[in-house]
Amino acid sequence: MPGHWTIRTLCAALALSCGIAGPPGAAAGADADATFLAISDVHLDPFTGTAADGRLLAADISEWPRIFADVSVPVATYGDDANVPLLDAVLADAARRTPSPDFVIFSGDAVVHRLAYRVRAVEPGAGQEQVTDMAIKITTYLAHRLADAFPQAPVLLALGNTDAGCGDYQVEPGGRYLAATVPALRRLVGSDRLAPDAEATWRAGGYYAARHPTVDDMTVIVLNTVLWSPKYENRCGPAGSDSRAAGDAMSAWLEARLSAAASAGERVWLVYHIPAGVDAYSTAQAKPADAACAAHTVPFWREPYAAAFASLMQRHRAIVSAGFSGHIHRDSWRLFPASGDGAAGFEAIVPAVSPVYRDAPAFQMFTYDRSDGALQEKTTFAVTNLPQAAAGAPVVVDRLYAFTEAYARTPFGATALAEVTAALQRDAASPDRTLYDRFYGSGYGHDPETDWPVYACAPAAATAGAFDACRCGPR
Template sequence: MIRLKHDAHPDRRTFLRLLLSGLGAGAAALAVPPLGLAAKPGDPAVLCTEGDPASFTASDPASRGRFLIFSDVHFDPFADPSRVKALAAAPAGSWREILAAPGQGLGPYGKDTGDALFQSFLDDMARRLPDPDFLLFPGDMLCHDFWTLYPRLSGDASPQGLLAFIAKTAEYFLTEVTRRFPGASLYPALGNNDSAEGDYGIAPQSPFLLATAPLAARLALKDDASRARFLESYPRLGCYSLTLPGPAGARLVVFNNIFWTKRSPHQDAGAAVRDFLERELDAAARQGVKVWLMGHVPPGDNTKATATKFRKTGKDVYDPLLTGGWSGVHAELLVRHADTVRASLAGHVHRDEFRLVSPWPGEAPVSALRMAPSISPITGNNPGYQVYAYDRRTMDLLDQTTHYLDLGAQSPAWAEEYVWSRAYGRGLRAPKDWQEMYQELLTCPERRAAFARGFDLRSRHVREVTRRTFPVVWDSLGLSPGGPAGT
């Protein structure tokens, strides 16, 4: 069992020097990196290369699988306050009729996901990929302020009434997702808003876990073995492990790292989650089984908040999403089990981001973590979801297509935002591919601009990656067990 000291955080600019000095061949080209979002007269030579097509090509055509991932829906049954009492009085099976009544638009920036936006993104996913191998949901099903909105708008201040309404919201959510994809399992994780106790308030054996476990087992999972595995552990900690469909026999390990966050009142439960992860990963390593990991909150820096603070104050301050110790544990597990963990996924940040994880600052990455953007536009981003291609035989991720809805357009319509391999010249299969993409954000203006557009999904409401903030954002994309920066 690993116990690390995580209080030594290298200075960001020291890290940048470490990175540039450790790149070997090509380091000279990065010595004065062009940090703007487009090439300008006087910039150093532009370096844009094409990677190996094998990085986004399956081992054989039959091995190419696809899955859907969407995150941070923050479904808002209170979007129309006049319908809340009717929803509270009705079974979940009647909610579609109540919520589909005329009068709801897709909603503005700064609000969570009402039913019109909920139905819109589900319909678009089903149109673009009607037969995914499975769906992943890294958490945050419930809207913000759910626990205060329900009693105020329903007139029912009882804990029993709140829990019943949460359960009906979960049932409606799961039913609407799975009716579009009747043959595919939906694998959910817990978000910080997914609780009966309040934001970040989930406790072990929470009423939320006990109320939603049978719903998820019945509606989201498609086979009895998966349901049994899920119900063994989810009601206690919100963690579970089961076998993904496909020939590889790979394992999906879903863990509840809300206990690892700074705002959790139950951080003492974090050790049990760590122990669960270590048992699962150690067992998979012994058995030679490939693993995909999914939790809600990524390790490392709060990129968006750090960039915003830097833009306003000029101060570049590391602001971890998890506590410093748990962020290091998360990164260390990814490093130690890099040969076993073929994919690591999260949500929470409401942005299209990633993390490259290195054993130590200045070293090449050995693992990567991908963060799905949000459906909710509450933080000014456009809604978005992703289609991933992966190799069913090796369980390597290959490519990613992001779809988005431009809420600022005169007639909003879902569209393809970008394809990873086209935008960055390479796929997602191996650490070499990740490092090359990350490195070329410094040297290739077109790819840097593509990253800036995609970060908040081309929002007309916010612009967070600019010429000034890009160095801070770029730095935040890396981490290591010993500190905030990696690769």
């Protein structure tokens, strides 16, 4: 594993201006106060490895703060999911830098990996009901922590693949986990912002629409793209349940929502967990050694969902301003191709708080125009001393980079991302390629460089076919 980069060595190596006195000002012409935060992939691990864990299983979450106060555990480190001390440190830093964000986007994965294993390690005889109870508690506890950290800010909540009572990629449509997390949805988004059908669609599959917190005539559509994953199964549903039924319903609902927004002259943001396009890491691991390049591509979404979504993005490119996702635990993006040259739109992939995949815990701050929702800047903040913090030092969170400063393109958006993406796909090394390689893991490690053709093609590919055309060339 490559060595750890501190913010100072990183900035020196890249000849960047990376002062850490505070968040950057908004781009020229933007409202300096128009900021929001994006947080993803906490994978909160509440277990402490002490006798208190049995109390956590039995107690209501209202008792959890007192239980946590009774034990002392170190901050989680690389290879672990985020525990409560790490979550608290990240939220405290985010709240210090941006005490009054307009809103917060949480793009999924509240629940720790391998939850059933973790529960049964504490209580070996625990059944599915107790595992589901714990998934509900973790999700609700994180919702409370987000609400407490940013008491005046709505939180646009999406679900991730671990956010389920049944298991990873196994949320049960109409099941107990979705029903029990409706109060968290109401508290975070605000009942007055939720669309009239929001609670019904959340219970049906974990998706909904809401009025944008600040931008007039804008709707935020929050999807549960886990339902479109090839890994998704409705294992806890009634015998014979169709694992595609909920994904089909959400796809039809999305098309209707976008058509209604277009007819009403509304703009749209999208929020979801699993990105469009290709799983670059899994594709790179396949390492094809022959001409059957495309056979090794690992898509994030199954068909026909991926192609249908790409078509919707082209059709509604005039109204879909931006998308936000997570899941890969890395700082990246996806471009949605237009019918001609350029991009129809983009999604910003938010890095993770959990360091389980050896990425630096991070969060992002965006500046934007409240008049139309146009994004101006994206700034990433990351923990830069995690091993030392796990050994007892205070957690240090530094300003890693601001997109328009680092890449010298403004504003942050589809045009700038398309220019950077084109630079990534050239054979020659470039400053953009160096920056992307460094920032991809939020300043820790050098993941893309080992398999550069895969990582260079992934940002521009919203479907497996587009990725194959970039990576594999003409057939």
